[in-house]
Amino acid sequence: MLTLSSQILRTDVSGMPLDWITYQDAVRLYYSEQVVYACGRLLYRIRGGNNAVTGLRSELELNSIIATEGSIQASLKGRNGYTPPLDNKALFRRDDHLCMYCGNHFASSSLSRDHVTPISQHGHDVWNNVVTACKRCNNHKAGRTPEQAGMELLAIPFIPTHAEYIYLKGRRILADQMEFLRAHFPRSSPLRDRQVREHGADGAGPA
Numbered sequence: 001m002l003t004l005s006s007q008i009l010r011t012d013v014s015g016m017p018l019d020w021i022t023y024q025d026a027v028r029l030y031y032s033e034q035v036v037y038a039c040g041r042l043l044y045r046i047r048g049g050n051n052a053v054t055g056l057r058s059e060l061e062l063n064s065i066i067a068t069e070g071s072i073q074a075s076l077k078g079r080n081g082y083t084p085p086l087d088n089k090a091l092f093r094r095d096d097h098l099c100m101y102c103g104n105h106f107a108s109s110s111l112s113r114d115h116v117t118p119i120s121q122h123g124h125d126v127w128n129n130v131v132t133a134c135k136r137c138n139n140h141k142a143g144r145t146p147e148q149a150g151m152e153l154l155a156i157p158f159i160p161t162h163a164e165y166i167y168l169k170g171r172r173i174l175a176d177q178m179e180f181l182r183a184h185f186p187r188s189s190p191l192r193d194r195q196v197r198e199h200g201a202d203g204a205g206p207a
Contacts (some may be wrong), residue, residue, distance in 0.1 A: 006043055007170060009065045009177045017166045017181055018068075026062050040064035040176040064174050084165035086127055088113055093168040095132035096194065100154045101146070102137050112138045116157065117145055127159040155190075164191050 007020040013036050023044050029035050044062040092111050099106060100114070114133035117123030120143045131153065133141070141149045160168060163184035167173065173181070185192050
């Protein structure tokens with residue numbers, strides 16, 4: 001079921017995904033004439049006040065995806081070599097809330113960020129050196145590499161592209177929004193088919 005908390009995917013004019021916005025943000029973009037086109041399903045009909053001349057009430061339709069005037073920042077995010085900011089919420093979603101050592105699913109509160117090559121051994125706090133680990137496995141591994149701790153790493157960490165990062169930051173992504181995002185994923189992306197099994201009855205993935 002859609003609610004007023006459902007997010008709208010904002011893109012630039014070329015279709016590059018930029019970020020998630022609220023319906024209030026979308027209304028402001030429409031009234032400042034920054035929206036170039038819209039696509040996806042109709043999410044909301046926002047009704048305003050009555051026109052003083054015609055007496056008609058204003059109405060604005062908001063779709064699940066809107067394209068706005070682009071910027072140089074938007075084009076830079078789509079280039080090879082762009083690295084999105086690292087945070088635990090996106091990291092845990094990248095790894096599907098799986099501990100990359102024991103292979104079990106956990107709630108976010110039971111997960112932690114593990115450095116494959118520990119900081120104490122000159123490792124860095126970057127996407128391709130961090131994985132999701134349950135607190136038990138992280139404590140057992142301690143300041144060692146997986147090899148030194150006799151632990152098997154179940155997947156190689158990767159740096160998400162900007163489009164993948166937008167997916168990782170989304171809440172209850174609708175089917176048409178996911179289809180749009182997936183078109184921007186690399187062909188080899190581990191995230192490409194995940195949303196197929198995540199969709200709920202309303203076509204939205206979980207938060």
